[in-house]
Amino acid sequence: MLIKWKKTSDVKPSEITPKDVFLNRRKFIQAAAIASGASLVPNFVNSSLATTAPGYDGKKFSNVNKSAFGKAEKLTTYEGLTTHNNFYEFGTGKSDPFRNARTLEPSPWSVEITGHAAKTGTFSVEDIIKPHQLEERIYRLRCVEAWSMVIPWVGVPLADVIKRFEPNSKAKYVAFETLVDPKQMPDQERNALPWPYVEGLRMDEAMNPLTILAVGVYGVHMPKQNGAPVRLVVPWKYGFKYIKSIVKISFVEKEPPATWNIQAPSEYGFYSNVNPNVDHPRWSQKKERRITGEGGLSALLTPKIETKFMNGYAEEVAHLYKGMDLNKFF
Numbered sequence: 001m002l003i004k005w006k007k008t009s010d011v012k013p014s015e016i017t018p019k020d021v022f023l024n025r026r027k028f029i030q031a032a033a034i035a036s037g038a039s040l041v042p043n044f045v046n047s048s049l050a051t052t053a054p055g056y057d058g059k060k061f062s063n064v065n066k067s068a069f070g071k072a073e074k075l076t077t078y079e080g081l082t083t084h085n086n087f088y089e090f091g092t093g094k095s096d097p098f099r100n101a102r103t104l105e106p107s108p109w110s111v112e113i114t115g116h117a118a119k120t121g122t123f124s125v126e127d128i129i130k131p132h133q134l135e136e137r138i139y140r141l142r143c144v145e146a147w148s149m150v151i152p153w154v155g156v157p158l159a160d161v162i163k164r165f166e167p168n169s170k171a172k173y174v175a176f177e178t179l180v181d182p183k184q185m186p187d188q189e190r191n192a193l194p195w196p197y198v199e200g201l202r203m204d205e206a207m208n209p210l211t212i213l214a215v216g217v218y219g220v221h222m223p224k225q226n227g228a229p230v231r232l233v234v235p236w237k238y239g240f241k242y243i244k245s246i247v248k249i250s251f252v253e254k255e256p257p258a259t260w261n262i263q264a265p266s267e268y269g270f271y272s273n274v275n276p277n278v279d280h281p282r283w284s285q286k287k288e289r290r291i292t293g294e295g296g297l298s299a300l301l302t303p304k305i306e307t308k309f310m311n312g313y314a315e316e317v318a319h320l321y322k323g324m325d326l327n328k329f330f
């Protein structure tokens with residue numbers, strides 16, 4: 001199935017670093033590293049720990065429908081998107097999830113559906129996400145920490161999943177929870193965050209066609225460190241909304257709690273829409289550094305690029321916030 005939506009969200013080819021410029025920059029960095037005697041490549045990139053089996057079980061999806069999303073995007077490499085993660089259940093360092101997530105057991109996995117809906121209960125991931133509906137969606141992920149990636153997700157529209165459970169008119173929001181099990185998620189023994197990690201969306205945000213439940217990247221089952229077996233992807237919002245390893249989805253009447261909003265309400269709002277015009281209290285949100293996954297430290301020397309309003313997806317989602325003061329509802 002090919003979905004054709006007119007949109008402004010695709011990265012223009014002119015935004016992509018030409019290969020020769022990139023290679024020259026890389027050579028320059030390597031030469032600089034040799035000259036200074038330093039290894040500028042972070043250890044984990046070349047480490048023997050590097051992921052050998054792609055995805056959580058080395059399996060590929062057999063048929064994934066292509067969508068028209070992000071055709072012109074330069075993708076972050078598989079290695080890039082699996083070695084630089086935020087998944088505090090496995091540690092607070094960016095390479096901790098890559099090192100530590102092996103204890104996660106993504107299969108079998110069940111998700112509880114509860115709240116204001118005609119159908120509720122506990123379902124396997126395979127019951128919730130039908131293999132024939134899987135699509136590839138290439139989306140930008142803009143982290144609140146001002147880095148970004150371009151990721152080829154495999155997933156299904158959340159709207160299709162929600163409809164099957166027939167939420168009623170009291171279901172104004174959708175709430176999500178991550179697993180709590182310190183045996184599988186050892187850093188839950190420490191309290192870097194309150195557990196479970198929780199997130200939420202307004203029903204119209206959850207039903208927007210851009211919102212997906214993702215079960216893979218690059219055509220393979222979701223790597224553990226990226227939130228196996230199922231996670232949320234909301235590309236116009238900061239990455240912390242993309243809750244990982246979901247075990248519960250609830251249809252609720254009131255705005256549900258969201259982890260980073262509970263943790264630091266003046267810094268992280270419920271909406272968390274990417275917005276270069278609203279700074280984080282401690283840093284600007286005007287620019288971002290694109291992580292390509294190539295070239296080790298050269299990534300850190302890549303010039304910053306302008307962050308786009310709603311991460312470049314304004315045409316599809318700006319209407320959801322019409323009349324709202326985005327300085328207040330950040």
Ligand code: MTE
Pocket residue numbers: 081084085086087088089141143144178197225226227238239240241242243244245
């Ligand atoms: N989900 C859970 N359960 N725990 C987390 O710590 N971190 C969030 C989000 N989902 C997080 C989470 C943050 S801050 C970001 S930026 C994204 O996951 C990162 O997703 P990635 O590691 O696949 O790039």
